[in-house]
Amino acid sequence: MRHGRYPFVISFLIAPIALYAVFVLAPIVQAFFVAMTDWNGLSPNYNFVGLDNFSKILSDDKFLDAVLHHVVLLVALPIITIAIALFFAFLLNTGGGTRGGTPVGVWGSKFYRVIFFLPQVLAVVIVGVVFGRVFAPDDSGILNGMLGWVGVNPIGFMADFGLMSILATMIWQAVGFYVVLFSAGMASIPGEVYEAAILDGANRFAMFFRITVPMVWDTIQVAWVYLGILAFDAFALVMVMSIEEGGPDGATAVLPVLIYKQGIRESEYGYASALGVALFFLTITFAALSLRTSRRDTIEL
Amino acid sequence: MSIDERTITTRAPSAAKRSKRSAQRGGIRREVGIVSGLGHLSLFLWALAIIGPLLFTFLAAFKSNTEIFLGNPFALPKNWDIESFARAWTRARVGTYFLNSVFVVSVSTFFTMLFGSMAAYVLARYKFAGNRFIYYLFVAGLAFPVYVTLTPLYLIVQNMGMLGTYQGLILVYIAYSLPFTIFFLTAFFKTLPTSVAEAAIIDGASHYGLFFRVMLPMAKPGLVSIAIFNIIGQWNQYVLPVALLSGGTGNVQDKWLLTQGIAAISTSAGYRADWPALFAALTIAIIPMIIVYAIFQRQIQSGLTAGAVK
Numbered sequence: 086m087r088h089g090r091y092p093f094v095i096s097f098l099i100a101p102i103a104l105y106a107v108f109v110l111a112p113i114v115q116a117f118f119v120a121m122t123d124w125n126g127l128s129p130n131y132n133f134v135g136l137d138n139f140s141k142i143l144s145d146d147k148f149l150d151a152v153l154h155h156v157v158l159l160v161a162l163p164i165i166t167i168a169i170a171l172f173f174a175f176l177l178n179t180g181g182g183t184r185g186g187t188p189v190g191v192w193g194s195k196f197y198r199v200i201f202f203l204p205q206v207l208a209v210v211i212v213g214v215v216f217g218r219v220f221a222p223d224d225s226g227i228l229n230g231m232l233g234w235v236g237v238n239p240i241g242f243m244a245d246f247g248l249m250s251i252l253a254t255m256i257w258q259a260v261g262f263y264v265v266l267f268s269a270g271m272a273s274i275p276g277e278v279y280e281a282a283i284l285d286g287a288n289r290f291a292m293f294f295r296i297t298v299p300m301v302w303d304t305i306q307v308a309w310v311y312l313g314i315l316a317f318d319a320f321a322l323v324m325v326m327s328i329e330e331g332g333p334d335g336a337t338a339v340l341p342v343l344i345y346k347q348g349i350r351e352s353e354y355g356y357a358s359a360l361g362v363a364l365f366f367l368t369i370t371f372a373a374l375s376l377r378t379s380r381r382d383t384i385e386l
Numbered sequence: 387m388s389i390d391e392r393t394i395t396t397r398a399p400s401a402a403k404r405s406k407r408s409a410q411r412g413g414i415r416r417e418v419g420i421v422s423g424l425g426h427l428s429l430f431l432w433a434l435a436i437i438g439p440l441l442f443t444f445l446a447a448f449k450s451n452t453e454i455f456l457g458n459p460f461a462l463p464k465n466w467d468i469e470s471f472a473r474a475w476t477r478a479r480v481g482t483y484f485l486n487s488v489f490v491v492s493v494s495t496f497f498t499m500l501f502g503s504m505a506a507y508v509l510a511r512y513k514f515a516g517n518r519f520i521y522y523l524f525v526a527g528l529a530f531p532v533y534v535t536l537t538p539l540y541l542i543v544q545n546m547g548m549l550g551t552y553q554g555l556i557l558v559y560i561a562y563s564l565p566f567t568i569f570f571l572t573a574f575f576k577t578l579p580t581s582v583a584e585a586a587i588i589d590g591a592s593h594y595g596l597f598f599r600v601m602l603p604m605a606k607p608g609l610v611s612i613a614i615f616n617i618i619g620q621w622n623q624y625v626l627p628v629a630l631l632s633g634g635t636g637n638v639q640d641k642w643l644l645t646q647g648i649a650a651i652s653t654s655a656g657y658r659a660d661w662p663a664l665f666a667a668l669t670i671a672i673i674p675m676i677i678v679y680a681i682f683q684r685q686i687q688s689g690l691t692a693g694a695v696k
């Protein structure tokens with residue numbers, strides 16, 4: 086058994102490492118290099134231009150718009166999704182009154198959990214195409230059709246509220262995942278804690294804010310980071326839902342879409358790589374900030 | 387989580403009765419009754435908001451263009467026209483895209499699981515120089531959104547002559563699935579008991595025999611979770627096929643995957659004026675996912691949330 090250990094270890098690592106090095110590590114290193122060139126698809130030659138691409142980015146309105154949109158998503162998406170998911174998870178786990186002194190979920194909680202989670206297994210693109218019809222600008226759209234019943238004129242959702250419509254779609258898809266996640270966290274809260282709170286005369290609001298939320302705080306942090314990372318994506322939804330892939334007039338522009346259009350479609354490799362590097366630094370900044378600010382004493386059981 | 391679900395379902399009905407009964411006792415309880423009434427209503431409305439758009443899509447697949455545009459979105463179709471499905475499957479080539487996706491995801495998930503479990507096993511249970519370094523190298527990959535590397539990745543695949551080929555796409559899928567797979571499975575392999583492995587060694591098992599005959603079967607629950615995670619993630623992938631199944635030689639459109647095919651149909655539905663076919667295409671894409679989800683609902687929920695819970 087002792088002999089042949091290293092050959093074995095190497096034989097098991099060589100393929101994964103090779104794939105990872107070629108398709109993940111090499112592009113990361115190259116991104117930083119290509120970002121400092123004026124390489125485009127028109128000629129095989131390129132020049133080293135230092136930080137030119139980055140100064141161009143900073144004066145590019147499309148880039149600044151996109152960053153602003155990510156900031157909006159970064160604030161709104163986690164807050165709204167977590168609030169809704171916490172509320173539903175609380176109802177599904179402890180909303181049904183008490184049994185033997187321990188709170189239980191409302192009637193039908195299993196059914197709701199299954200339905201809520203469903204959007205999570207659908208491809209974002211599919212969801213985007215479906216929601217293109219939800220937000221269609223005339224009475225054939227689901228929302229405008231319903232507004233028509235109460236006599237409201239059709240609203241141009243994608244034309245006037247593009248980013249908000251995309252945000253709503255992201256929330257629609259994400260909530261169920263976090264309901265399940267928070268439910269798992271809430272299930273590990275011992276029943277005695279609630280029993281004691283009920284004996285002390287705590288109502289549901291007190292139970293929610295004083296017991297449930299602090300006890301699942303770790304999970305909320307995880308949710309925050311996940312949703313924050315999601316806020317830097319939105320590629321598929323913007324590509325299929327928005328007017329002119331990021332429009333009208335840049336109103337739904339996001340960095341992944343700019344990177345795709347500049348890099349793959351326009352073959353502006355240098356500029357697109359610089360956009361990628363910018364996205365990298367934005368993501369890292371978010372991760373570092375959220376790890377720092379959301380740290381709080383956790384409750385040991 | 388699964389245990390919790392079971393207890394809740396068995397308890398829930400009687401609990402509801404109880405809370406109703408206690409609500410009738412009046413006094414302070416009435417406030418609770420109103421709150422839980424609103425709670426029920428909000429749960430019901432959210433469920434409706436989930437089902438509504440999907441139901442609308444399924445119904446629209448059977449309608450005519452005029453019905454879709456002039457009728458009530460939730461009305462039943464006048465004639466259940468199934469022609470649209472035939473048009474979506476053959477003329478809009480959803481059938482081809484669907485089978486392409488099945489092929490690509492099967493191959494890439496298989497190799498993701500094979501390579502991922504091999505690397506994770508060695509990293510979890512063998513001490514050697516550089517073990518931690520390699521582990522953190524893989525885990526660092528979790529921090530990079532794919533868009534950061536999209537342009538250089540495209541150039542690398544192009545240089546290798548693999549643009550517009552499945553080889554290129556599958557290798558990229560595997561590479562980008564490895565960080566999470568290795569991260570998850572390393573932790574899993576560490577939890578497996580050493581006593582069984584020691585017994586196998588005494589019985590004369592080789593390193594390879596130990597892995598394939600003993601450790602892999604023992605790791606089955608973890609492998610299932612992460613396989614589900616990878617299958618759903620790769621099936622739903624959009625940016626990689628859009629970027630990498632472009633250019634190349636031959637008619638690259640024949641190689642498109644379901645997600646990019648549907649996106650293309652949705653942009654062309656407007657000027658081709660064949661909306662029923664678009665909705666039929668969406669239905670064809672959504673129904674299998676719902677069926678799979680209905681069957682493996684518990685495993686899928688725990689598989690997808692596994693990364694966040696652990």
